[in-house]
Amino acid sequence: MKYRHIEKLGIDVSAFGLGCMRFPMTKDENGREVVDEKISTEIIRACIDGGVNYLDTAYVYSNGLNEHYVGLALRDGYREKVYLATKLPVWDCDGKDYMYEKFEEQCKRLGTDYIDFYLVHCLTGEKWRKVKDLGICEFLDDLKAKGRIKYACFSFHDNYEAFEEIVTGYDWDMCQLQFNYMDIENQAGLKGVKLAGKLGIPVVIMEGLLGGKLANVPSDVKEHFKAANPNMTPVEWAFRWLCNFPEVATVLSGVSTMEQALDNLAIFDRTAVGIMSEAELQTVAEAREIYRKRIKVDCTGCEYCMPCPMGVEIPKIFAKWNYSYMYDIKDGSYKKLVEENKDASQCIECRACMDKCPQGFDIPEMLKSAHEHLNA
Ligand code: SF4
Ligand code: SF4
Secondary structure, three states, rough: OOOOEEEEOEEEEEEEEOOOOOOOEOOOOOHHHHHHHHHHHHHHHHHHHHHEEEEEEEEEEHHOOOOHHHHHOOOOOHHHHHOOEEOOOOOOOHHHHHHHHHHHHHHHHOOOEEEEEEEEEEEEEHHHHHHOOHHHHHHHHHHHHHHEEEEEEEEEEEHHHHHHHOOOOOOOOOOEOOOOOOOOOOHHHHHHHHHHHHHHOOOOOOOOOOOOOOOOOOHHHHHHHHHHOOOOOHHHHOOOOOOOOOOOEEEEEOOOOOHHHHHHHHOOOOOOOOOHHHHHHHHHHHHHHHHHHHOOOOOOOOOOOOOOOOOOHHHHHHHHHHHHOOOOOOOOHHHHHOOOOOOOHHHHOOHHHHHHHHOOOOOOHHHHHHHHOOOO
């Protein structure tokens, strides 16, 4: 296993961070849904035996069961071999009592009395302002001072401006970002990764394969990668590209089978900072362009066309349409818009939106095509 030195914390972390959220579920003897303890334990221990020393879970994963099963797998001396990361859910947080209660519950579930990397889960700018007012910074300071957590961190889903506000708003030890070769301008993006690096804050990567979409790539992208190197899979291209960044501490990979675990152990062993040649970087940039050419409508999401008098969610529909073509997938979330009467079929072609669109799109016509595709 390759390790990466985190200057700020003075520790070495494995390039492959085991994401525990995708362990398979099964039924117990009472018919209740549970995490498959045998498989999850085997995967966790095989990864640790293979050199992984960073494990990522959260209060809410596997319908709230994940931490318990991670805790079971970490018995028999495995806990001491890893940096354990879990996340505090804050969407229902109403004060410090809630924070302390959740933390104690998490320790109990995990069978440990301390957490290495404790993350405030899924921060947006709005959530950050809320929990800051509720005293999250003092709470994290207190847990650190008592040795109950080693590092105070956050995971993030919002835009760059919100990221800048949060990352500079407290003395964070790490941040966890959605980042991959397609998301360089999405969420915190490449600019966010670079800012964290400049501040000396290590970055843990999530969604490195964009929910599996960069593993099961469309045939033209697959051929492109194959032509550049017949021995490298799309998964390896994606992880190799991430590990090339010096700002990246570890890349989380959510594993659900032993085969994936072993594959990841081998792939990350071939990664390093700065390992990618100019030609390889160019290959990834070209793959990104192949994806982008699949875009149906170059909608910027500016929302100038909104609100539609009929409630049609124009930019959301265009985003789903693009996404579906780019990644060659059926997007089931369109159904929700249909149920809420916010889908493209509600358009009465009043054309009010067209006057406001700076791109000059024929929105009603495009909505018809989008609906045909998404509703198929
Ligand atoms: S043309 Fe359709 S989408 Fe545009 S404002 Fe009118 S009803 Fe809404
Ligand atoms: S105004 Fe045009 S570019 Fe902006 S969100 Fe609406 S359709 Fe997209």
